[in-house]
Amino acid sequence: MPEDDGTRNHWTPAVYDDGHGYVTEYGEAVVDLLDPKPGERVLDIGCGTGHLTAEIAAAVDEAGDVVGIDRSAEMVREARETYPDLSVQQADARSFSAREPFDAVFSNAAFHWISDVDQNRVLAGMADALRPGGRFVVEMGGTGNVDRIVTATLDELDARGYDATHPWYFPSVGEYTPRLETHGFEVRRARLFDRPTELDGGADGLASWLGMFGDGLLSGVPDSERAAVVGAVENRLQPDLFDGETWTADYRRLRFLAVRSE
Numbered sequence: 001m002p003e004d005d006g007t008r009n010h011w012t013p014a015v016y017d018d019g020h021g022y023v024t025e026y027g028e029a030v031v032d033l034l035d036p037k038p039g040e041r042v043l044d045i046g047c048g049t050g051h052l053t054a055e056i057a058a059a060v061d062e063a064g065d066v067v068g069i070d071r072s073a074e075m076v077r078e079a080r081e082t083y084p085d086l087s088v089q090q091a092d093a094r095s096f097s098a099r100e101p102f103d104a105v106f107s108n109a110a111f112h113w114i115s116d117v118d119q120n121r122v123l124a125g126m127a128d129a130l131r132p133g134g135r136f137v138v139e140m141g142g143t144g145n146v147d148r149i150v151t152a153t154l155d156e157l158d159a160r161g162y163d164a165t166h167p168w169y170f171p172s173v174g175e176y177t178p179r180l181e182t183h184g185f186e187v188r189r190a191r192l193f194d195r196p197t198e199l200d201g202g203a204d205g206l207a208s209w210l211g212m213f214g215d216g217l218l219s220g221v222p223d224s225e226r227a228a229v230v231g232a233v234e235n236r237l238q239p240d241l242f243d244g245e246t247w248t249a250d251y252r253r254l255r256f257l258a259v260r261s262e
């Protein structure tokens with residue numbers, strides 16, 4: 001789930017759920033890897049509109065406890081409205097501290113919104129939040145994730161004289177594993193894999209994706225020029241990512257199951 005990056009992204013929950021529901025659908029596999037058990041306490045980082053948080057809460061049962069956090073006030077409001085019994089807080093993973101230790105920390109599609117320099121702080125916080133032996137299950141964009149979209153957009157911005165940089169952190173297994181180990185985690189499973197993802201919205205799918213997630217790329221472009229830039233990016237990507245009906249984004253996932261050392 002996206003963490004509001006604090007710049008121009010103001011997530012619109014209805015657009016997020018209706019137009020990008022695949023984030024939750026694909027997240028089911030990450031919940032399976034978490035394998036939540038009755039009675040467990042679980043923290044969900046970047047819980048968005050709360051759909052996966054609610055699934056985890058159902059699995060841990062009445063005896064367990066699930067806390068979802070997200071930086072976006074809009075997402076938190078939506079999650080609370082949809083799931084009034086869930087515990088969802090507006091909080092920043094970089095400064096979150098747990099009052100009681102958790103059995104597991106879970107996160108789907110949020111960690112790539114945390115910058116390279118902030119990752120260590122967040123991992124230290126997650127290690128603190130977990131009991132010894134607790135699980136850390138995370139899926140994020142991996143190295144090369146949405147590379148064609150990023151490259152085409154940066155090239156188009158460069159051609160128009162804008163100075164833009166890659167806004168996300170997409171590490172490899174080899175880069176992220178030592179970070180986890182440095183923070184006291186034993187990595188039990190690590191996997192980088194291609195997951196081409198059909199975007200909702202038909203011919204508008206790429207524009208809709210850039211509209212929802214692309215502020216970090218397009219923040220220097222005035223609103224009056226955004227449509228022209230997006231149209232030009234579509235033209236660049238059409239031969240590779242559009243089949244005449246549907247856009248397919250070149251997602252690559254990085255998935256970890258790590259355990260806090262005793």
Ligand code: BEZ
Nearest residue numbers: 109140141145146168213
């Ligand atoms: C992702 O889930 O991989 C992702 C989503 C939006 C922007 C960048 C990456």
